[in-house]
Amino acid sequence: MEPGLEQLNRQALIAAQRQTGAFAWTTVLLVAVVVSGAIATLVAFAHGMLPLWAAILLMGAFTYASYTPVHEAAHGNIHGRNSHLAWFGDLCGHLCAPLIFLPHTTHRIEHIDHHRYTNDAQRDPDYHIRAMAEGLLPALLAPWRLLGIHISYIFRRHWHTQASRREKLTYFGEVGLALGWRALFLTQVPLLPGLAVVLGGYALGAYFTVYWFAYRPHYPYDRKGRYVDTCSMIVPFWAKPFEWIWLGQNLHSIHHAFPRVPFYRYHRVYREIEPVLRAHGNRRVDVFTHRLLST
Known part of the structure; x- marks a missing residue:
């Protein structure tokens, strides 16, 4: 240089x-808004107090917003320099992860690799998102491919060599919670409208997140x-x-x-x-x- x-x-x-380095009270507030807002939306819809279109839009918004605390937790930015509060930063990540369906335990491993190898075609685990520029079908598939990579990333090298028993149990707990709250919600509402809220809201939030968080910032993926x-x-x-x-x-x-x-x-x-x-x-x-x- x-x-x-x-x-x-x-x-x-x-x-x-x-x-x-400071404790991130703003992020903690966002966690509270996201979690309470998502729960309130689901309850209101289940009790007929919220129309389908509004529930889908709100769940999309909360799904999108949920990624920011998960992202901040991956970098230790919630507890900052207060190492004795690292558990609280992780808790914030775990609380929001079930909405965006990116377990904190595996997301932080994948995301740190993304930072380490940004725009490296061979080693950046997010590099495949550049395919969103290649047409409608690749763009539609990108968030779902990203979901699969994130959920399974912990099994690449880390699971058998570094993951503790507690980390493995936490991972399965996160996946179980992400599936469980959706299944529970579907038992409380008519199936098709319920699926529209669960899948439609997730798709809205996931596409917005992947497009603005992952694709657009790095496009055209040609510099390191x-x-x-x-x-x-x-x-x-x-x-x-x-x-x-x-x-x-x-x-x-x-x-x-x-x-x-x-x-x-x-x-x-x-x-x-x-x-x-x-x-x-x-x-x-x-x-x-x-x-x-x-x-």
């Missing part, structure tokens, strides 16, 4: 470190390195009031550069280190059109 870029890199590291493997998706001025919908992931570039920065600090860090990102060649694109913006 050139001396000038190295100096900028140090400045960015310092800026990022100022935003890491801290500042260049993930683009910065800039929201145009007219859409700024709706930027919160992305939960910070339009600036997924900050996450890949500094994984310990919590999601609600991405914008603050981006504003401070944007010149550093530009100097290192980070792509800035329009969030809607993916048009390359001036650098």
Whole structure:
């Protein structure tokens, strides 16, 4: 790295470190909203207080939102530097994982490998998502393929060589809970509407998550390195009031550069280190059109 870029890199590291390490109360609040909201939606629908279309939309929204705590837990960002509260960060991941159906025990293994090998065609476990650019069918299949990879990832090397008995039991408990709450719900409502809520809500949330969390940030999957493997998706001025919908992931570039920065600090860090990102060649694109913006 050139001396000038190295100096900028140090400045960015310092800026990022100022935003890491604190206990993530914002994420805990999100966990509470997601879990209570999903339960309330299912109960309201089962008691006839919520129409089918609203239940599907709400479950889609909560499914999408549930991934952020799972994602934060994978990086230890909920407990931060409070190592004695690591159990609580894991608990948050376990609580939200049944909604998005990505067991925390296996997701964190897969996700760390994704960071280690981002955009590596042979080793990045998320690389297959680039197929969403190849047509409608690959795009429709991508989230389901991702689901299969995540659920089974713990069995690749880790299960027989590193997984403890407790970790194995937790994994099966997570899968059982993810299947169990859906089965229980279906016993309380007519089957077809119930399936529409369970499957339709999941599909909405999963597609939105995979598209904005995994596909768009790394497209076109042609670069490797801290500042260049993930683009910065800039929201145009007219859409700024709706930027919160992305939960910070339009600036997924900050996450890949500094994984310990919590999601609600991405914008603050981006504003401070944007010149550093530009100097290192980070792509800035329009969030809607993916048009390359001036650098």
